[in-house]
Amino acid sequence: MMALHQEHTVAEPAGGLMPSGPDYHDQVVSRRRKGRAWATVFQAAVLVGIIALCALLLNILNQSFGYVAIVNNIDPAELTVDDVPLNRLPKEKLVEILEANISAGLMRRYEHDRPFAERSRENVHALILERVVEPKVQATWGLFDSIFARGSVFAEAEERFPGSDVNFRSWLTTSFISNSQSSEPLRAGVRTAILGSLWVVAITILFSFPIGVGAAIYLEEYARKERLLNRLIQTNINNLAGVPSIIYGMLGLAIFVRILEGFTSGAFLGIGDQSTANGRTIISAGMTLGLLILPLIIINGQEAIRAVPSSLRQAGFGLGATHWQVIWHHVLPSAMPGVLTGTILAVSRAIGETAPLVVVGASTFIALDPSGPFSKFTVLPIQIYQWTSRPQDEFRNLAAAAILVLLILLLSLNASAVLLRNRFDRSQAGA
Amino acid sequence: MSRSAPLAQAAVSAETMRGPVAGGDRKGETALGGGPQMDLRRKPRVAETLIQGFLFLCGAISVLTTLGIVYVLGRESLLFFANEEVNLLKFFGGTEWQPAIGRFGIWPLVTATFMASMVAMVVALPIGLCIAIYLSEYAPRRTRNILKPILEVLAGIPTVVYGYFALTLMTPLLRGIFGRDLVEIYNTASAGIVIGILVIPLVSSMSEDALRAVPNTLRQASYGLGATRLETAVRIVLPAALSGVAAAFIVAISRAIGETMIVAIAAGAGPNFTFSPFRAAETMTGHIVRISGGDLSYDSIDYNSIFAIGLLLFLLTLSLNALSQWIVRRFREEYE
Numbered sequence: 099m100m101a102l103h104q105e106h107t108v109a110e111p112a113g114g115l116m117p118s119g120p121d122y123h124d125q126v127v128s129r130r131r132k133g134r135a136w137a138t139v140f141q142a143a144v145l146v147g148i149i150a151l152c153a154l155l156l157n158i159l160n161q162s163f164g165y166v167a168i169v170n171n172i173d174p175a176e177l178t179v180d181d182v183p184l185n186r187l188p189k190e191k192l193v194e195i196l197e198a199n200i201s202a203g204l205m206r207r208y209e210h211d212r213p214f215a216e217r218s219r220e221n222v223h224a225l226i227l228e229r230v231v232e233p234k235v236q237a238t239w240g241l242f243d244s245i246f247a248r249g250s251v252f253a254e255a256e257e258r259f260p261g262s263d264v265n266f267r268s269w270l271t272t273s274f275i276s277n278s279q280s281s282e283p284l285r286a287g288v289r290t291a292i293l294g295s296l297w298v299v300a301i302t303i304l305f306s307f308p309i310g311v312g313a314a315i316y317l318e319e320y321a322r323k324e325r326l327l328n329r330l331i332q333t334n335i336n337n338l339a340g341v342p343s344i345i346y347g348m349l350g351l352a353i354f355v356r357i358l359e360g361f362t363s364g365a366f367l368g369i370g371d372q373s374t375a376n377g378r379t380i381i382s383a384g385m386t387l388g389l390l391i392l393p394l395i396i397i398n399g400q401e402a403i404r405a406v407p408s409s410l411r412q413a414g415f416g417l418g419a420t421h422w423q424v425i426w427h428h429v430l431p432s433a434m435p436g437v438l439t440g441t442i443l444a445v446s447r448a449i450g451e452t453a454p455l456v457v458v459g460a461s462t463f464i465a466l467d468p469s470g471p472f473s474k475f476t477v478l479p480i481q482i483y484q485w486t487s488r489p490q491d492e493f494r495n496l497a498a499a500a501i502l503v504l505l506i507l508l509l510s511l512n513a514s515a516v517l518l519r520n521r522f523d524r525s526q527a528g529a
Numbered sequence: 530m531s532r533s534a535p536l537a538q539a540a541v542s543a544e545t546m547r548g549p550v551a552g553g554d555r556k557g558e559t560a561l562g563g564g565p566q567m568d569l570r571r572k573p574r575v576a577e578t579l580i581q582g583f584l585f586l587c588g589a590i591s592v593l594t595t596l597g598i599v600y601v602l603g604r605e606s607l608l609f610f611a612n613e614e615v616n617l618l619k620f621f622g623g624t625e626w627q628p629a630i631g632r633f634g635i636w637p638l639v640t641a642t643f644m645a646s647m648v649a650m651v652v653a654l655p656i657g658l659c660i661a662i663y664l665s666e667y668a669p670r671r672t673r674n675i676l677k678p679i680l681e682v683l684a685g686i687p688t689v690v691y692g693y694f695a696l697t698l699m700t701p702l703l704r705g706i707f708g709r710d711l712v713e714i715y716n717t718a719s720a721g722i723v724i725g726i727l728v729i730p731l732v733s734s735m736s737e738d739a740l741r742a743v744p745n746t747l748r749q750a751s752y753g754l755g756a757t758r759l760e761t762a763v764r765i766v767l768p769a770a771l772s773g774v775a776a777a778f779i780v781a782i783s784r785a786i787g788e789t790m791i792v793a794i795a796a797g798a799g800p801n802f803t804f805s806p807f808r809a810a811e812t813m814t815g816h817i818v819r820i821s822g823g824d825l826s827y828d829s830i831d832y833n834s835i836f837a838i839g840l841l842l843f844l845l846t847l848s849l850n851a852l853s854q855w856i857v858r859r860f861r862e863e864y865e
Contacts, residue, residue, distance in 0.1 A: 133759035140667055143659030144676060147733075150726045151683050154690070157698045312587030320581055321588070331588045334595050340780065340850040341843065342787025344814050345598060347821075348839045352601040356827060389594050396591065422580050443685075450687025453789035453814070457821040479689045479790075486693050486794055494697060501690050512685060 158505075160240040161498035162269050165248075167255040167262040168284075171232035172199070184226070189219040192226060199230040228285065235283055235492040236262055269499035278465050279481070283492040288500050290464050294380070294475035295449060295507075297468050301384025302448050306392045307441055311430075313392075314399030314437070319425055339393040347454030350386030355458060358382075364472025378459035381471040386458050387451060391444040398440020402433040435518055442515040446508050452479035478504045602843055605836030612830055620837070626800040626816075628831055637800035638838065641717055641810035645792055646785040648721025648806055649728060653781055656725075657732025658774065664733065665740035666762040677734075684730035692794030695723035700795060703807070711807050715797030718806035723795065724788050728781045735780065739773020740766055744864045772860035776853040783849035787842065789814035813838050 174184045177195055187195075193214050197205055208214070208225065227233065236259040239251050244266060255264045277287025313335075321328035354362050355377035362377040362385075406429050414424035430437075455477055468475045476484075478500060485497035609615060614631045623634015660680070664673055699719040704712045712718070743766045751761040767774070797809025798819050811819070817835045825832050 129757050129760070133757040136759045136763075137667060140659045140663035143656045144663055146656055147660060147683065147726075147729055148679060150729075151679060153698060154686070154694045154726075157694055158690070161697065309587045309590055312584045313591060316581075316584035316588040320584060328588075331592055335591045336854075337847065337850060338591055338594060340783060340846060341598070342784075342789070342814065342846055344787065344789045344817055345602075345839055345843050348817070348836060349594070349598050349601055351821065352605065352836075353597055392591060392594070396588075420574060420577055422577050446685065450685075450689070452687065452689040453793070453818055456793075456818050459821070479687055482689050482693065483790065483794065486689075486696060494693075497693055501693060504687065505690070508685065508687070512682075 158498045158501050160242050161495055162502055163241040164244040164267065164495075165239045165251050165255075165264055166267040166492075167236040167238075167259045167264050168233045169236050169259060169262045171234075172230055174231055177226070177230070185223065189217075189222055192219065192222040196222060196226055196230065199226075204229070228282075233263075233284055238267075238491045238495050269495045270502050274496075274499055275503065278467065279463065279476070280465070281463075283490075283496055286496055288478060288481060288503055290467055291476050291478045291481040291500070292503070293467050294464070295477040295479075297380045297471065297475060298383045298387065298455075298477055299445060299449055301381055301471055302387040302391065303441075303445060305385050305388035306395055306444075309388075310392050310395030310441070310444075311399050311437060313396045314403055315425060315430075317396070318400050318403040319421070319429065335393050335396050339397065343390055343451055344453040344457060346386055346390040347457030349389065350382055350454060350458040354382035354385050362472070364470075367472070378474060379472050380468055380475045383455050383458050383475065383477070384471070386454050387448040390451065390454060391448050394444040394447065395441055398444065399433075399437045402436025402440065403429060405436060406432050435521070439515045439519045442511055442518070446511045446515075449508060449511070450479055450504065452483055455480055456483070478507075598843065602836050602840040605833050606840045608828070609830070609833035609837040612833070614830070624802045628834055633834065635838070635841065637802040638811060638813045638816055639841075640802060640804065641792075641796065641800070642786055642812040642814070644804070644806050644810070645717045645721040645724060645788075645796060645812055646782060648718055649724035649785040649788075650778075650782060652722050652725025653728045653732050653785075654778055657729045657777075657781070658736055660729065660733040661736035661740055661774075662762050662767070665737045666758065666766060680730040680733060683726070684734075688727065688788065688790040689794070691723050691727050692720075692791045695719050695791055695795035699723055707807065713797070713807060713809050715795060715809040716807045717792075717796050717810050717812075720792045720794075720796040721806065723791050724785050727788065727791065728784050731784060732777050732781045735777035736770075736774045739770040739777065742773065743769045747864070769862050769864075772856050772862070775860075776857045779849050779853035779856065783846045783853075786849070787814065787846050789818055793818040813842050817842075 177184050182191075184192075184195075214222070237255065243251055252264055255262055274287050275292070276289055277285060278290045279288075280286040313331075317328070317332060317335075321331070323329065359377040360366050362379050362382040364379065410428050410432065411424050414428045419427070464474055464476045466473075482497050482500045482504065485493040485500065488494075610617060610620070615633050620633055620635050623632060624636045625632040625634050626637050664676060668676065696719075699722055700712070700714065700716065703716070703719050703722075704714075747765055747769060748761050751765040756765070792812045792815040796815055797811055798815070799809065799811055800816065801808060801810040803810055817838055820831055820835050
C-alpha cells in the first residue's frame with residue numbers, strides 16, 4: 099500500500115506533498131468501506147453472543163411455564179359432597195372420601211404411618227389427590243405456544259387427549275421447592291437437591307477456604323520466588339486450574355470414596371446405616387469440589403494479597419510487629435474483600451459443577467433429606483441432569499424449573515460478589 | 530516479600546536498641562517485650578515457625594493433588610493394561626469400544642471428542658476473536674462496561690444448563706434446518722455448537738487481555754501513518770498480541786476436550802466410530818460419566834477402563850495447557 103502511495107506522488111508531482119488523484123481517492127474509499135464492513139462483522143459477533151444468552155434464558159423460561167393436559171382417574175367434581183367442592187371440604191369428609199375410594203389395606207398402612215386423627219386437612223387432601231384423583235400429565239406445551247398459539251394448543255389437546263383438563267401451569271412453585279423428589283412429575287420437588295447442594299457447598303467452603311487462603315498467604319508473603327520448590331508449587335497451581343473437572347471426580351472416587359471409605363462413610367463414628375454405608379457421601383463430594391476450586395481460591399487470593407500496598411507491611415514491620423502479626427492484623431484485613439469475592443466466584447462454580455459429582459456418585463433417587471455430612475445425597479445440577487435425561491416432556495419442564503432455581507441461586511451469589519467488589523473499590527478510593 | 534523480612538528484622542533491632550517505645554501500640558509491645566537490657570540477637574519464635582510451616586503445607590496440598598491425580602490415574606491404568614484382554618496396541622489401534630465383549634479400541638471415543646471440539650472451535654474461535662477485537666479496539670467505554678458482565682454471565686452458567694440448552698433447543702433447531710433424517714436426536718454437532726458458545730467468553734476475555742496489553746503508542750503510530758481502524762486492529766495490534774491470542778485458542782481447545790455435561794446430555798450414549806457430526810457418538814468424558822453413573826464395582830475392568838480414558842484426557846489437556854504457556858513465554862512481544 100505504501101509502495102502505491104509513492105507511485106502516485108511520483109506520477110503526479112502537481113498534487114503537492116499529499117498523495118491525491120482519482121486512483122488514490124478510490125483506494126481510500128474502498129479501505130474505508132472495508133473498515134466499515136468489518137466493524138459490522140465485529141458487532142455482529144457480539145450480537146451472536148447476546149442472542150445465544152437470550153436464547154438460552156428464553157428457552158428455559160419457555161419450558162418452565164405453559165399449558166398442561168392432565169387426565170384424572172376420577173374427576174374431582176364427582177367427589178363433591180352436598181355440592182361443596184373437594185378443596186373446601188372439612189377433614190372428616192375428606193377422610194370418608196379416602197376410605198370409600200382406596201383399599202382397606204392401604205388405609206391401614208396410612209393409619210399405621212401416622213393416625214388420621216393427627217394428620218392435617220392439607221395432608222389428607224394431598225393423599226386424595228395422590229391416590230384417588232391420580233392426575234396424569236398427558237402433554238405439555240411451552241410458554242410461547244401457550245401465549246401465542248392458545249387456540250391450537252386447546253384444539254390439539256381436545257383431539258389427542260379427549261376429556262383432559264388443560265390448565266396453565268407454572269412448574270416453578272413453592273411446592274416445587276418444598277417437595278422432595280418423586281417419580282410423579284406433578285408432585286416432584288427439589289428440596290432434597292437444594293439441601294444436598296447446601297451441605298456439599300458448606301463442606302467445600304470449610305475445606306477449601308482455609309487451605310486456599312493459607313496457600314495464597316504462603317506464596318505471596320513467605321515463599322522465596324527463587325526457590326525451586328516454591329516455583330514448582332506456583333506452576334502446579336496454574337496447571338491444576340486447567341485440569342478438566344471430571345478428572346477431579348475420578349480423583350475423588352479413588353481417594354475419598356474408595357481409599358478413605360472408613361472415614362467418608364462415617365463408619366469410624368459408627369453412624370449411618372452400616373449395611374449400606376459406602377464412601378459416596380456428602381463429605382466425599384464436598385472435599386472433591388474443595389480440591390477442584392482450591393486453585394481458583396489460591397489464584398484469586400494471591401491477587402488480592404498482592405494488591406495490598408507494601409507500605410502497609412513496612413509500617414507494620416517498622417513498629418516491630420512480627421511477620422505473622424503484620425499478615426494477620428494488616429495484610430489480611432485489607433485483602434479480605436478481594437479474597438471473599440474470589441471465594442464466592444469459586445463457590446458459585448462449585449454449586450454448578452455436575453460431572454465430578456456424578457463420578458463421585460451422588461445418588462440419583464433420594465427422597466430423604468440429607469441428615470449430615472455422612473449421608474447420601476443428590477444435588478441440584480445432578481437432579482437437573484437426571485430429569486433432562488428422561489425422554490418425557492414433563493421431566494424436561496421439571497428440569498427447566500430446577501434450572502431456574504439454580505440460576506437464581508447463582509445470580510444472588512454473583513450479585514453479592516459484585517456488591518462486595520464495588521464496596522471494596524469505593525472504600526479503597528476513599529482511603 | 531523476600532525483601533521485607535530482613536527489613537523487618539532490622540526494624541526490630543533498631544527499635545529494641547532504643548528501648549521500648551513510650552505509648553506504643555499494645556500489640557507492638559507484646560511483640561517486642563523486654564526492657565533496656567534485652568538480648569538483641571534473633572530469638573526463635575516457635576509460633577511463627579509453626580504458622581509458616583502450616584501455610585507451607587496449605588501450598589503443598591496443591592502439589593499433593595497433582596501427585597494424587599497422577600498416582601490414581603496411573604495405578605488404575607496400569608491395572609487396566611495388565612489385564613490379558615487389553616494391550617496398548619489394541620487400545621490405540623482398535624476402532625471399537627465394547628467392554629462387554631472385550632473390545633477396547635479408544636478411537637471411537639477420541640474421534641467423537643475431536644469432532645465435538647472441532648465444531649466448538651469453528652463456532653468459538655472466530656466469534657470469540659471478533660468480540661475481543663470489538664471490545665478492545667472499537668467499543669466505547671460504556672459499551673464495554675455493559676458487554677463484559679454479559680459475557681461473564683455467559684461464562685458463569687453451569688454446564689448442565691448448556692447441556693439442557695443443546696438438547697432442547699439446538700438439536701431441534703439443527704433437525705429443523707438439516708432434516709430429521711440426516712440429524713439424529715443425539716448428535717455431536719449440537720453438543721459442539723453449544724460447547725462453542727460456552728467457550729466464547731473464555732476466548733474473548735483472554736484475547737482481549739492480550740490485545741489491550743499492546744501499548745497505545747503502536748496504535749497511534751499506525752493512525753499517524755494513515756491506517757484505518759481496521760488496519761490498525763488487524764495488521765498492527767493483532768500480530769503484536771498473537772502469542773496471547775494463540776494461547777487463548779489453545780486453552781479453549783483444552784477446555785472443549787474436557788467439557789463433560791454438554792456431551793453427556795446431548796451427544797449420545799454409546800461409542801460410535803463415525804465422522805459425521807450429525808450422528809450420535811460418545812466422547813471420552815461422556816463415556817466416563819455414563820459408566821461411573823451406573824453401578825460400578827471396584828476392580829472391574831469397566832472401573833479400570835475409565836481411569837485409562839481419564840489418563841489420556843489428563844495428558845491431552847495438560848499438554849495443551851503447557852503448550853499455551855510455552856507459546857506465551859516464547860513468543861511474547863515485550864514493549865518496555
